[in-house]
Structure formats: C-alpha cells, structure tokens
Amino acid sequence: xxxxxxxxxxxxxxxxxxxxxxxxxxLYIKVNGGNEQYVGxxxxxxxLRFELGGALADTxxxxxxxxxxxxxxxxxxxxxxxxxxxxxxxxxxPADMAQVTR
Numbered sequence: 001x002x003x004x005x006x007x008x009x010x011x012x013x014x015x016x017x018x019x020x021x022x023x024x025x026x027l028y029i030k031v032n033g034g035n036e037q038y039v040g041x042x043x044x045x046x047x048l049r050f051e052l053g054g055a056l057a058d059t060x061x062x063x064x065x066x067x068x069x070x071x072x073x074x075x076x077x078x079x080x081x082x083x084x085x086x087x088x089x090x091x092x093x094p095a096d097m098a099q100v101t102r
Contacts, residue, residue, distance in 0.1 A: 001061070001062040001063075001092065001095075003095075004094065004095050005062070005092050005093070005094065005095055006060040006061060006062055006092070006093050006094070006095045006096055007060070007061050007062065007064060007090050007091075007092060007093075008058070008059070008060055008090055008091040008092070008093050009029070009052055009056075009059060009061070009064055009088055009089070009090045010051070010052060010089045010090055010091065011049055011050060011051045011052060011088070011089040012027060012029075012039065012049070012050045012052075012066060012086060012087065012088050012089070013047060013048060013049040013050065013086075013087050013089070014027075014042075014047070014048065014068075014082055014083075014084070014085070014086045014087065015046065015047040015048070015082070015083040015084055016042045016044075016045055016046065016048065016080055016081065016082055016083065017045050017080065017081050017083055018045065018078070018079070018080040018081050019042050019043055019044055019045050019080040020043060020044070020074070020080075021043050022072070022073045022074035022076075023071065023072050023073070023074055023076070023078070023079065023080045024041050024042060024043040024070075024071050024073075024080060025041070025042040025068055025069065025070055025071070025080055025082060026038065026040075026041050026042075026068070026069045026071065027039040027040050027041075027042070027050055027066065027067070027068060028066070028067040028069065029056070029064055029065065029066050029067065030064070030065040030067065031059055031061045031063070031064055032061050032062060032063050032064075033063065033065075036067060037055070037056060039052065039056065042080075060093065060096050062095070064088070066086055066088065068082055068086065070082075
C-alpha cells in the first residue's frame with residue numbers, strides 16, 4: 001500500500017488442475033510480516049474463489065503475502081498445479097494511524 005493507505009483484502013482467486021481430495025492446494029496469507037493464516041483449500045479443479053471471513057474478515061494491512069502450498073496425500077505420484085496468476089480482490093482505505101509506529 002502507499003503511505004497513508006491500507007489494503008483491505010476481500011478475496012483471492014486462482015485456477016487449479018489435477019486437484020482432488022487427496023491432491024490439493026492450500027492458500028495461506030501473511031499480513032504485515034506476521035504468522036501464516038489459513039484461508040482455504042482447493043480440492044477440485046477449476047477457477048476457485050476464496051473469501052476472507054472469520055478471523056480474517058476486515059483485515060487491514062499495508063503488506064500481504066499469499067502462500068500456496070501443494071500437497072499429495074495419495075499413492076499417485078505428482079502434485080496438483082496452479083494455472084496462471086493468483087488474483088486478489090481488495091479495497092484501498094485510509095491508513096489506521098493507531099497501527100503506525102514512528
């Protein structure tokens with residue numbers, strides 16, 4: 001985010017192939033350098049959307065790092081694939097000055 005602005009992430013979306021209940025992609029985010037927070041699991045192929053809800057609802061940040069982890073819990077070799085870019089839907093809001101350190 002630019003100085004004086006915060007990012008208010010709403011959702012992430014990306015496309016997968018080769019995903020099943022045993023071969024899946026988990027989406028996590030790190031907010032402002034903090035710990036990884038689980039967002040959702042892609043366990044079917046196609047273009048999927050992940051809304052930020054629960055503890056992540058109304059998250060304000062100036063830096064956000066999405067993390068995609070590929071898993072294979074099956075006896076079949078290989079991993080699922082993420083096709084193309086990861087997109088983030090967000091709003092830009094005035095910075096929460098209470099969180100700014102000087």
